[in-house]
Amino acid sequence: AQSVTQPDIHITVSEGASLELRCNYSYGATPYLFWYVQSPGQGLQLLLKYFSGDTLVQGIKGFEAEFKRSQSSFNLRKPSVHWSDAAEYFCAVRPESSYKLIFGSGTRLLVRP
Amino acid sequence: DTGVSQDPRHKITKRGQNVTFRCDPISEHNRLYWYRQTLGQGPEFLTYFQNEAQLEKSRLLSDRFSAERPKGSFSTLEIQRTEQGDSAMYLCASSSGTSGYTGELFFGEGSRLTVL
Numbered sequence: 001a002q003s004v005t006q007p008d009i010h011i012t013v014s015e016g017a018s019l020e021l022r023c024n025y026s027y028g029a030t031p032y033l034f035w036y037v038q039s040p041g042q043g044l045q046l047l048l049k050y051f052s053g054d055t056l057v058q059g060i061k062g063f064e065a066e067f068k069r070s071q072s073s074f075n076l077r078k079p080s081v082h083w084s085d086a087a088e089y090f091c092a093v094r095p096e097s098s099y100k101l102i103f104g105s106g107t108r109l110l111v112r113p
Numbered sequence: 114d115t116g117v118s119q120d121p122r123h124k125i126t127k128r129g130q131n132v133t134f135r136c137d138p139i140s141e142h143n144r145l146y147w148y149r150q151t152l153g154q155g156p157e158f159l160t161y162f163q164n165e166a167q168l169e170k171s172r173l174l175s176d177r178f179s180a181e182r183p184k185g186s187f188s189t190l191e192i193q194r195t196e197q198g199d200s201a202m203y204l205c206a207s208s209s210g211t212s213g214y215t216g217e218l219f220f221g222e223g224s225r226l227t228v229l
Contacts, residue, residue, distance in 0.1 A: 009153075043117065043220035044156070044204070051215070090155050098169060099144060099208070101218065103155030 002027045004091050004104035012110040013081050021076040021107050023091030032094040033074040034101065035065055039087040047089075050074060061085070086111045115139060117221035119205050125227045126195055133191045134224045138207030145188050146218060147180055148204040149173065156204055162188060195228045202226075 003026045013019050025031055035047040048059025055067040065076045074091060088108045092101040118137045126132050138145050143164050148156035159178070160170045164185035174180075177195075182188040192199055202225050206218040 004155075006155075041222065043222050044206075044218075045220070046217045049215060049217070092155075099163075100146065100158040100161055100169060101156075102158065105153065105155050 002031070002093050002095050002102050004093050004102055006089075006091055006104035006107050008107045009105075010108045010110065012112055014112045015083050016080050019076075019078045019081045019085070019109070021089050021091075021109070023074045023076065023104060024072050025074060025091070025093050026072065027093055027095070029096060030069075031074075032096070033065075033067060034092040034094070035059065035063070035074075035076050036090045036092060036103075037061075037087050038090065038106075044090065047076070081109075081111055083111045083113065085109060117205055117207050117219050119203075119221040119224045121224060122222065123225045123227070125229065127229050128195060128197060130195055131191065131193045132195055132226060133189055134203050134205075134226075136188045136190070136205030136207075136221060138187070138205070139209075139219055142207035142209050142219070143185065144208045144210070145182055146206040146208070147188070147190050148206065150202045150204055150223070151200075159190075192226070195226075197228045200226055200228045 005024045033050045036044045038044045047063050050057050050067045058064050088106045090106045091104040120135045146161040147159040150156045160180050162182040177193045180190045202223040204223045206220045208218050
């Protein structure tokens, strides 16, 4: 069965520092991978997605993610974090045979002034 | 606002009562999804509709849960005989044919259920 693991429950970074959030997936075929962000009082919003092709994908708000098949990972990165990036981040995978998304348990990002 | 709207935003009920949540998707979206999210967890898939047809249901969706989408527009999620374990945020999302394929679901802000 497909699954997504986000090993970090919380991450704290200083404003202006770089960020990397980890995501590992379990899926037999080439996965469709996503990162969503959930800010307080707001619905989840898609940051970026990977289907195929270039393994480095760009998203909104200056985020990027790199698909590494050998490591079954799809880590999210940002070179310089802003205080407004404080939120919960979810990695997700979509099975080929379905339109549903399978989410990881999330990583809460705290930004230190 | 033309996003996904959910009602009520917060519901407090006593164990054993029935509750119903409503979701109004983005008007041109033909797919509608229900997820459940508990504290410290990611959203768990419950069910989804394409137009009025319920195409997939999770094993999480026990007999006490039922979802409908009459006429392929708004959807309702009913929980009968609520239990304390049903306390969670219930999320609704919608997508078009294209955005659903690419995984871009548009989420509402959720309906929080507290069962006392």
